[in-house]
Amino acid sequence: MSGARRQIFTVFAGFLLVEKFGYSAADITLLFLANYAFNFMFAKKIGRFIGKVGERKAWYLSMLV
DSSP states (O other), rough: OOOHHHHHHHHHHHHHHHHOOOOOOOHHHHHHHHHHHHHHHHHHHHHHHHHHHHHHHHHHHEEEE
16 A cells, blocks of 8 residues: 555655646656655665664654754
């Protein structure tokens, strides 16, 4: 159920940006591509960091940045 919820949120968040805030479909596409590129480059490092210090501490440290 969590995966479906995330998928629905992603679709409707993009739709909301287009409809309510006037972004173009090209802007949303660039946003998704930038997000993919960031995840592709840094997901492994972020995962290692979380595994090393723990979820709670990693979340707390991310709030300080």
